[in-house]
Amino acid sequence: MTALPGETPGTVGTDTPQGAEPPAATDAEGPAHAEAPDTEESGGSEESEGAQEPAADGSEVDTPADDAPTGDATDGAEAGEASAGDASAGAEGDAAATAVLSEAQAELAAQRELRERIAKRKAEKGGPVAAGAKLSGTAADLLAAVRAVESGEKAGTEFFDSPAAAPAPRRPAPAPAGQPPRPAPATAAPADRAASPEAMDAVRAVLTEGGAPEALAHPATGTLGEQAAELLRADPWQLLAVPGVRPEQADGFARALLGAACGPDDGRRTSALIGWLLERAALQGHTALDAEAVRAALAERAVSDPEEAVRNAVEEGVVLVFQEGADPTELDASDEDQEGDDTGETAEAPEPVQVLLGLDRYALAEESLADGLARLMNACEKGADWAEAAAAAPSPSAAELIRTAAAAGLVAHSGGEAARAEPAALIAAARGLGLRALGATHSEDGRRRLADAAGAPDAAVTLAGLLSGTEGPGRDEDGALALDLLVVLDAPQLDVEGAAVLVEALADGARLVLSGDPGVLGSAGAGRVFADVLAARACPQVVSRTPDPGPIGELVSGIGIGELLQVEAPGKEVVIVPVRDAGEAVHRTVQLVADSVPRAFSIPATDTQVITVGHGGAAGTRVLNEALKQRLNPGPGRFGGFDPGDRVIHVPAPGRAVPGVVRSADAEGLHLECAGVPVVVPQERVESAVRHGWALSAHQAAGMRWPAAVVVLPGDAAAGLSRPWVYTAFGRGELHLSVVHGVDQALPHAVAQVPAQERTTRLRPLLEALPTPDAAS
Incomplete structure (x- = not known):
């Protein structure tokens, strides 16, 4: 791996170059009590940053992992x-x-x-x-x-x-x-509820009486409803639900x-x-x-x-x-x-x-999801002849996936970025048989890439658009999605509530294929649906044998098995930029995005994504976004901190992060363009639902790829690193990956010894208790 022109070469996992100071535990530029980084865990704590509300003391609250x-x-x-x-x-x-x-x-x-x-x-x-x-x-x-x-x-x-x-x-x-x-x-x-002015006034009065800031009135009524004032007066601890x-x-x-x-x-x-x-x-x-x-x-x-x-x-x-x-x-x-043992021996x-x-919402979602998956497995219809389609598949793994989907109502497919071509081949094969087949992704970027691979613009939709009815075939007379086959890509991002809604929307006899990379970060919401389905072995599983190509693919594949490899990158596909402290990390990141990457690879700054461990800290998304804005799109921030041309991330709902660009603002709100679609964010939602987007967390970046990615690892972020985090972040660049490296040996340690944080869920035992399709018949 080589350095870009003007940068210092380095090797992933090597010690700090001779003469360089070791990374400091705290930011050298800030005071001793500087904000610690809001590091990402396996859950969705980082994803919720885009939708935070003010705390009871009037300040924005960040979620530490030890809560x-x-x-x-x-x-x-x-x-x-x-x-x-x-x-x-x-x-x-x-x-x-x-x-x-x-x-x-x-x-x-x-x-x-x-x-x-x-x-x-x-x-x-x-x-x-x-x-x-x-x-x-x-x-x-x-x-x-x-x-x-x-x-x-x-x-x-x-x-x-x-x-x-x-x-x-x-x-x-x-x-x-x-x-x-x-x-x-x-x-x-x-939930966002439209509260009457009288209800808002009543809540403000109660909050003022209790010494809480009036800024909590809107989120309080959104959570507790029109009767928020009465609820808070009778039970002040209901404020904890905000x-x-x-x-x-x-x-x-x-x-x-x-x-x-x-x-x-x-x-x-x-x-x-x-x-x-x-x-x-x-x-x-x-x-x-x-x-x-x-x-x-x-x-x-x-x-x-x-x-x-x-x-x-x-x-x-x-x-x-x-x-x-x-x-x-x-x-x-x-x-x-x-009790009845007469032998004198004590039973174990x-x-x-x-x-x-x-909570009942998650319990009922897991129960409903388990029953829905059992329904799909037991109601699969095997009428069409898939043999010819499998024989014409572009790869052995694609052929195996086609044959498996032909005989099962539920299939789990796992693989890396290159393996996404296999679900695309399945969708194309099913459509060739006259079946209503569709792929669903979590992002517009993923939808575009899947549609290109399947060779049909209408072969892929976003999950949000499919469930809302704005994309896809709509519903049949029974209210189910008018589909014979649905392939869900990036399945690790499915949380249990979203998965339950999706499965309930599928008709009896429909086939569902969950496809994804088990090595990436889990869903931003509660649950680990894809991992539980794989662990329960309740359905046929197809493991892709298609490797990810190039130096980036080789590096990421090694990370997936716990090894941080030194890969050959003759075309500077992977570059390591060692830094001493967080201040230097910010400086180097801006230099890479604005100068080095465009000059060396002709990749503009708009196609380069910065990814860092957390939102807070001396080199978190907030600091990096401020520095990148000053360099790439300076302005006074006249629209609530935003200017036309600013790259942003829009969080329309918890767990969803949609990249966009600011176009204008007026009395209606902030006007964005997200993947070519105009979006208006109401004024009262701008502060909680829109953030600058030059720098993202790995959870926000999951499921999307850019021509170039710059991953920032400042010294104070070492505690937030894990194998899934590194795997996810390093895999976001298609052509080029720069690693701003200030964590010394914490990086190889995280890859080798820090697996995904375990989640306590009930879906796996529920699936393991289901009768197999053969037993049910």
């Missing part, structure tokens, strides 16, 4: 209230010893009453689940259990993980049959409104905290959390009895409880063997059952 309830950090804001938690610590410790010995037996006793109904429901679920039908099996049992708690028929302790005295039943609140449990406002998904608000800020708001009536063990507070913990976990990709981790996080926030707090949240329907790790019937048989105790807590 997840891992029990690693304490919150000093509630230290004065922590004595309440110390009082019960001894009692919990005394009970722990006996609870551990009887945990499995207690789980069995708590579940025996439900077992007959579970078995009956499983027996009734004999055939495929029809599209749009009500949930059955595990999902139905889950809803039945929650309804029983809400109606007062059963106490929440019967569905909890440790024995305890059941509290008095709550006042009956019957729910209509077939209707899902009532979602708690504190955990509801944020994006960007932290527990200590909600506590201060509650103290201002409630005075002496405010305490750390208030049920409203503990329920809101649990919802907040699970929502924060969802930003990291989890659809559920271990109950013990939730209790530990509550203890750190001065809750004196975390177990009672969790039990109360389950009874109130704020969260749902699940037990994973063993089949109840197997545990029951093992228990009976232990069953493994402990993991107890998970989750």
